[in-house]
Amino acid sequence: MSAPLLTMEGVHTHIGHYHILQGVDLTLPRGELTVLLGRNGAGKTTTLRTIINLWQASKGRIVFDGQDITNWRTPRIVRQGIGYVPENMGIFSLLTVQENMRLAAERRHFDTARLDWIFGLFPALKKFWTTPAGLLSGGQKQMLSIARAIIEPRAFLIIDEPSKGLAPAIIKDLVQAIRELKQTDTTILLVEQNFSFARAVGDHVAVMDDGRVVHAGSMSDLADDTELQGRLLGLSLDAHA
Numbered sequence: 001m002s003a004p005l006l007t008m009e010g011v012h013t014h015i016g017h018y019h020i021l022q023g024v025d026l027t028l029p030r031g032e033l034t035v036l037l038g039r040n041g042a043g044k045t046t047t048l049r050t051i052i053n054l055w056q057a058s059k060g061r062i063v064f065d066g067q068d069i070t071n072w073r074t075p076r077i078v079r080q081g082i083g084y085v086p087e088n089m090g091i092f093s094l095l096t097v098q099e100n101m102r103l104a105a106e107r108r109h110f111d112t113a114r115l116d117w118i119f120g121l122f123p124a125l126k127k128f129w130t131t132p133a134g135l136l137s138g139g140q141k142q143m144l145s146i147a148r149a150i151i152e153p154r155a156f157l158i159i160d161e162p163s164k165g166l167a168p169a170i171i172k173d174l175v176q177a178i179r180e181l182k183q184t185d186t187t188i189l190l191v192e193q194n195f196s197f198a199r200a201v202g203d204h205v206a207v208m209d210d211g212r213v214v215h216a217g218s219m220s221d222l223a224d225d226t227e228l229q230g231r232l233l234g235l236s237l238d239a240h241a
C-alpha cells in the first residue's frame with residue numbers, strides 16, 4: 001500500500017482561550033475519499049482549517065506528501081496542490097461565474113480542456129457563465145465553489161459540508177460530480193453531516209467527537225453496521241434514507 005497523502009498526529013488547536021482540537025489523529029489514503037463525520041461542534045471544520053494553517057496547530061504534526069507542513073504558512077501549503085471549499089463557499093456575489101472562476105485560475109488563464117471537463121461535471125456553470133454568482137441557486141453556488149477549487153489540477157481537495165441546505169435532487173447531482181472527481185486520483189477529505197450523502201461517496205470514514213477522532217475505518221463497515229452508526233453518530237433519520 002502506498003504511503004498516505006496526509007497524516008495528522010496528536011494535533012491540538014486552540015482558538016483564543018478555547019482548546020478545540022485535543023489530539024487529532026487522522027490518516028488519509030492516497031487517491032481515496034475520506035468523510036469526516038460528527039455532531040455539531042465536534043471540531044470538523046477546525047480540523048480542515050488546521051490542515052492548511054488557517055488555524056495554527058498548537059501541538060502535534062501534520063505531514064502532507066512526506067513533508068512536515070505543520071508550521072508552513074497557508075499560501076505555501078495550498079501551493080502543494082490543495083484545493084479548499086469552505087463551508088460558506090467563498091464566492092464573490094457581484095462577479096459573474098466566469099470572473100469567479102478566472103480569479104481561481106493560475107495567472108487568470110483557463111485551460112480549455114479542463115474548463116470543458118468542469119462544464120461536464122457542472123453544466124449549470126456553462127449556462128450561467130456570464131451571470132453574477134449572487135443570482136445562482138444554493139446548489140449552483142456550491143457547484144461554483146467546488147469548480148473554483150478544481151480549476152487547476154489538485155492532489156488534495158478539502159470540502160466542508162457541500163450538501164448543507166441543498167434539495168435532494170441537487171445532492172444527487174453533487175454525488176455524481178464527486179464520483180467523477182474521484183476518477184481523477186484526487187485525494188478528498190469531505191466534512192458531511194448527511195450520512196446518505198457520505199455513504200454514497202466515501203471510501204473511508206473518520207468520526208469526531210469533542211475535538212478528537214473517535215473512530216476510523218472503512219465506509220462500507222460503518223454503512224453495514226447500524227449498531228455502530230447509532231453508537232458513533234447518534235444518527236438521525238437521514239441515515240436510513
Ligand SMILES: Nc1ncnc2c1ncn2[C@@H]1O[C@H](COP(=O)(O)OP(=O)(O)OP(=O)(O)O)[C@@H](O)[C@H]1O
Nearest residue numbers: 015016018020038039040041042043044045046047
Ligand atoms: N472562531 C471561533 N472562536 C471560538 N470558538 C470557535 C471558533 N470557531 C469554532 N469554535 C468552536 O470550536 C468548536 C468546534 O467547531 P467546528 O466548527 O470545528 O465544529 P464542526 O464539527 O465543524 O461543527 P459544525 O458541524 O457545527 O460546523 C465548537 O465548539 C465551536 O463553537
